[in-house]
Amino acid sequence: MDFIKAFWGEIGHAARNLLPIILVVAFFQGVVMQQVPEGLGGMVLGLLVVILGVALFLQGLEMGIFPIGKNLSNEFARRGSLSLLLVFGFCLGFSTVIAEPALIAVANQAQTISSGRIDAFTLRIIVATSVGAVIALGIMRIVFGHPIHWYMISGYLLVMIITFFAPAEIVGLAYDSGGVTTNIVTVPLIAALGIGLAASIKGRSALTDGFGLVALAVTVPMISVQLYGILVYNLGEQDLAVLAVSAAEVPEQRHFFVDMLIDLLTMFRDVLPIILVVLFFQYVALRKPIAHLPRVTAGFVLVIVGLYAFVVGLKLGLFPIGRSMAEQLITLNQAGYIYVFAFLIGFATTMAEPALIAIGAKAEEAARGRLKGTVIRLLVALGVAVGITIGVHRIITGDSIHFYIMAGYILVILLTWLAPSYIVALAFDLGGVTTSEVTVPLVTALGIGLATNIEGRNVLIDGFGLIAFASIFPIVTVMLYAISIERIARLRGQQP
Numbered sequence: 264m265d266f267i268k269a270f271w272g273e274i275g276h277a278a279r280n281l282l283p284i285i286l287v288v289a290f291f292q293g294v295v296m297q298q299v300p301e302g303l304g305g306m307v308l309g310l311l312v313v314i315l316g317v318a319l320f321l322q323g324l325e326m327g328i329f330p331i332g333k334n335l336s337n338e339f340a341r342r343g344s345l346s347l348l349l350v351f352g353f354c355l356g357f358s359t360v361i362a363e364p365a366l367i368a369v370a371n372q373a374q375t376i377s378s379g380r381i382d383a384f385t386l387r388i389i390v391a392t393s394v395g396a397v398i399a400l401g402i403m404r405i406v407f408g409h410p411i412h413w414y415m416i417s418g419y420l421l422v423m424i425i426t427f428f429a430p431a432e433i434v435g436l437a438y439d440s441g442g443v444t445t446n447i448v449t450v451p452l453i454a455a456l457g458i459g460l461a462a463s464i465k466g467r468s469a470l471t472d473g474f475g476l477v478a479l480a481v482t483v484p485m486i487s488v489q490l491y492g493i494l495v496y497n498l499g500e501q502d503l504a505v506l507a508v509s510a511a512e513v514p515e516q517r518h519f520f521v522d523m524l525i526d527l528l529t530m531f532r533d534v535l536p537i538i539l540v541v542l543f544f545q546y547v548a549l550r551k552p553i554a555h556l557p558r559v560t561a562g563f564v565l566v567i568v569g570l571y572a573f574v575v576g577l578k579l580g581l582f583p584i585g586r587s588m589a590e591q592l593i594t595l596n597q598a599g600y601i602y603v604f605a606f607l608i609g610f611a612t613t614m615a616e617p618a619l620i621a622i623g624a625k626a627e628e629a630a631r632g633r634l635k636g637t638v639i640r641l642l643v644a645l646g647v648a649v650g651i652t653i654g655v656h657r658i659i660t661g662d663s664i665h666f667y668i669m670a671g672y673i674l675v676i677l678l679t680w681l682a683p684s685y686i687v688a689l690a691f692d693l694g695g696v697t698t699s700e701v702t703v704p705l706v707t708a709l710g711i712g713l714a715t716n717i718e719g720r721n722v723l724i725d726g727f728g729l730i731a732f733a734s735i736f737p738i739v740t741v742m743l744y745a746i747s748i749e750r751i752a753r754l755r756g757q758q759p
């Protein structure tokens with residue numbers, strides 16, 4: 264009975280996450296376009312399958328993965344073994360990212376659009392390894408009490424330097440790959456590890472030191488994916504032609520039941536690293552049995568089935584919606600509607616993002632009255648909306664992503680020096696939790712749809728990058744808010 268109640272709660276939760284997208288799309292279809300999109304029945308079915316998949320996935324996380332992950336983090340923090348913490352951090356980062364639905368979606372699209380030049384599984388391995396390594400680095404930062412400023416500024420400078428040498432085909436994808444590493448699976452586990460570790464070490468602040476792991480997990484994949492692109496495009500022997508295909512295109516159909524079985528086995532392969540990490544550290548490192556093993560096992564099964572349903576729903580619903588909206592907005596020949604749609608989609612989806620809600624609540628608790636969770640969500644949603652709108656403008660004008668991204672990073676670096684120290688780590692983390700399991704596929708499909716339908720655009724060069732913009736500008740809005748509040752407080756303090 265409790266399971267059914269919890270499952271219906273997750274269904275409602277997933278439906279509420281989709282509702283803002285449905286309202287924005289319905290408004291534009293009914294008021295602006297005044298037409299019913301083709302394949303509406305399939306899109307609606309796809310959205311329902313996405314809701315079911317996300318609900319099963321979340322329920323599985325709550326039953327199986329999250330309790331074990333939090334227990335392991337607390338155990339290692341209490342034992343105080345740095346080497347064990349570093350190994351656990353690497354394995355945790357790798358295993359959660361390799362199973363990340365948004366990364367799977369982006370990697371598959373990149374492989375399709377590049378005609379196989381970019382291998383989806385290789386890309387995921389590179390990103391997951393990068394995240395694992397940087398989580399270990401972030402644990403060392405917390406243990407030794409290093410300020411996050413130097414880590415983030417060094418990382419962004421390195422990203423900008425490598426961008427000059429990376430081929431244009433990989434830059435947008437690299438930035439997007441960083442933006443999708445921190446999502447529904449990764450954020451709660453990584454955030455819990457960082458905050459718990461900071462709270463267990465004398466002299467550390469949960470707000471100043473506990474946050475920051477998510478931000479580091481965003482930065483390093485941008486570097487490693489660009490290095491992968493340099494290797495593939497400069498040393499590879501394949502044809503450089505890029506197919507302007509739809510992000511929603513599905514490979515040649517197999518028999519229904521064979522297709523379903525293969526996809527289910529693929530989902531099991533994606534979740535297997537998490538299972539292996541949990542089993543190894545639980546039985547070998549801690550030498551303790553898993554509590555409530557049947558419940559945990561059922562949770563892992565639900566995660567696999569939920570991932571499968573989620574991917575099927577993406578193909579049926581969200582990818583076609585993003586592509587269809589892009590095509591219809593282009594035919595209106597009025598760029599203003601595209602900008603308004605991009606802004607509203609960015610704001611509405613971010614306000615409902617569960618990872619952001621969770622981080623906002625943790626930040627409010629750690630800040631002890633200096634920050635409000637609702638204010639944080641509004642600031643981040645505004646930043647995402649502005650970022651996606653700027654990214655759409657880049658696609659429409661055909662400008663190079665290099666200059667936009669570098670200008671954004673230079674602004675972030677400048678604000679890092681000016682912002683109060685308590686907000687820096689949190690602001691960077693908030694830039695990494697803005698893209699949800701629903702938002703990423705829709706925004707990516709929108710970008711690829713625009714690049715496909717605007718003459719003179721290259722899908723691989725121009726179609727990716729929107730997620731990167733959605734990750735940069737929330738950092739800007741949060742830091743600007745903190746700087747403004749501090750300046751106002753100082754002015755009031757100087758008044759007689």
